[in-house]
Amino acid sequence: MSDFAYAYARPSILERSSGGNTLSLAAYAEDTPTGASCFFWGRLRDSWLAARGLTTLAKVVASRFVPQSAALRDPIVTAGAGMLRFEAFSSCNGVYARLDLGPDALDGEFLSSGTTNVDFNEPMVNALARISRTEPVLLSVGEKEVVLERAAGKVTERKVTLPERWIKGLTAVQGYLAVMEDKIALSRVQAVQLVQSIPAGTAKSDFFLVLRGPRPSFAPVGSAGAVRVGGIHRLRLLEGLLPLCEGVRVFATPDGQAAAFVLAMGGGQEFVLALSAKVNRGFSGEGNQLDTLMDELPAEWIVGANNLFRGNETFNPTLFAVENNLTPDTVERLCASLSAMGLLGFDLTENHYFYRRLPFKTDRIIKLNPRLKNARALLETADHVQLVGIGANGRTEARVRGTDVWHTVVVGRSEPARCTCSWFMGNQGQRGPCKHILAVRMRFL
Structure with missing residues (x-):
């Protein structure tokens, strides 16, 4: 799969002057052929704190917890509903970070709503680190004027790409965040002491965050109420922010496949760090939305929901279902379809979705979910998915043709699905269903 290509007309820069500083973030939006216009222009009320958040975001982008992972990429920022949301992944795609400026x-x-890449070059990041507590800073995301023709030699153009795995990662993260439960609340002191307790080096096994009385700690074995964190050394990314926060709320999915740490920074600022269950698991390969995407919705439903959410910019799924007389299942499928195109994010604190203005391309639903594409391909040949029998409680057994062998699939309404393929045997259903299970469910359930 190819990446999406971008070109910045100029580099981002922090310009210093006697009247104050201006942080100009070069932008490029995928759905705007000539580049991005200016999304926001104004003053940061607490520029020092915002600079610390942006510096931490850059630290996440530059981090790499799996040696063979790809090179770093620039963050994206969404402007809308009176907020700026900066989002990024670690180079290994197993850590997601977001800085919200409310x-x-x-x-x-806010001159316009939109989602764009922003240039996070090294000189600009270094300049952010030098901002003092009292320095005034103006923030410009994009340019007030879009320049269609540029004189040679007068601007610097830097070619960048937004990997398709980022879109897949945004889909998985949104799916996890939307079902997370509020598990543990930590004070600033507790959070700082907790991260300081992490042993030096790289954690070789999974760890769980537990509360023993008032004291949080990490344990190698889970217990009631514990939060699976996986590789706890990844939390060192927050070392620079934790002493500045007002408190931390820890969220986790019911199945323990992802966790999120939400730092309340005060002054309308919030920082979110989400972690995959294991260090070597990037969010882009999770497939946690595949079950919801199995059944295609009418195209006009998806188009209608996109138009509505694009206009509203935020929405609560429960209220949306009630107001539009829709079942929760239908709303879940609509959200999964839009998030599969990278269009939706989820705000844990407000318990609502927010809209990213990326191109509305329904072909991305299939293109970025190869297991779903391959399952549908299996169904195109009549004898590739064969029913063996139906037992008690709707237990269905089937045979599915693999590359050179037949795989046995068992699905049921009251038990986890199983398959004899190597994908399922290696992941045991923790990274979404394999293509064989998807094909059986689509044909027989």
Whole structure:
């Protein structure tokens, strides 16, 4: 799969002057052929704190917890509903980070809504680290004027790409965040002491965050109420922010496949760090939305939901279902279809979705979910998915043709699905269903 190509007309820069500083973030939006116009222009109310958040975001982008992972990429920022949301993944794709700047953090004007890449070059990141507590900083995301023709030699153009695995990662993260439960609340002191307790080096096994009385700690074995964190050394990314936060809320999925740490920074600022269950598991390969994407919705439903969410910019799924007389299952399928195109994110604190203005391309649903594509391909040949029998409680057994062998698939309404293929044997259903299980469910359930 190819990446999406971008070109910045100029590098991002922190310009210093006697009247104050201006942080100009070069932008490029995929759905705007000439590049991005100016999304926001105004003052950061607490520029020092925002700079610490942006510096931590850059630290996440530059981190790599799996040696063979890809090179770092620039973050994306979504402007809408009076907020700026900066999002990024680690180079290994197993850590997701987001800095939210709300209305209380900004004093300026949203000139347009949109989602864009922003250039996070090294000189700009280094300049952010040098911002003092009292320095005023103006923030510009994009440019007030879109330049269609540029004089040679007067601007610097830097070619970048947004990997397709980022879109897949955004889909998986949104799916996990939307079902997470609020598990543990930590004070600033507790959070700092907890991260300081992490042993030096790389954690070789999974760890769980537990509360023993008032004291949080990490344990190698889970217990009631514990949160699976996986490789705890990844939490060192938060070392620079934890002493500045007001508190931390820890969220986790019911199945323990992802966890999120939400730092309340005060002044309308919030930082989110989400971790995959294991260090060597990137979010882009999770497939946690595949069950929901199995049954295609009418195209006009997806188009209608996209138009509505694009206009509203945020929405609560429960209220949306009630107001539009839709079942929760239908809303879940609509959200999964839009998030599979990278269009939806989820705000844990507000318990609602937010909209990213990326191109509405329904072909990405299949293109970025090869297991779903391959399952449908199996169904195109009549004898590739064969029913063996139906037992008690709707237990269905089937045979599915593999590359050179037949695989046995068992699915049921009251038990986890099973398959004899190597994907299932290696992951035991923890990274979404294999193509064989998907094909059987689509044909017989």
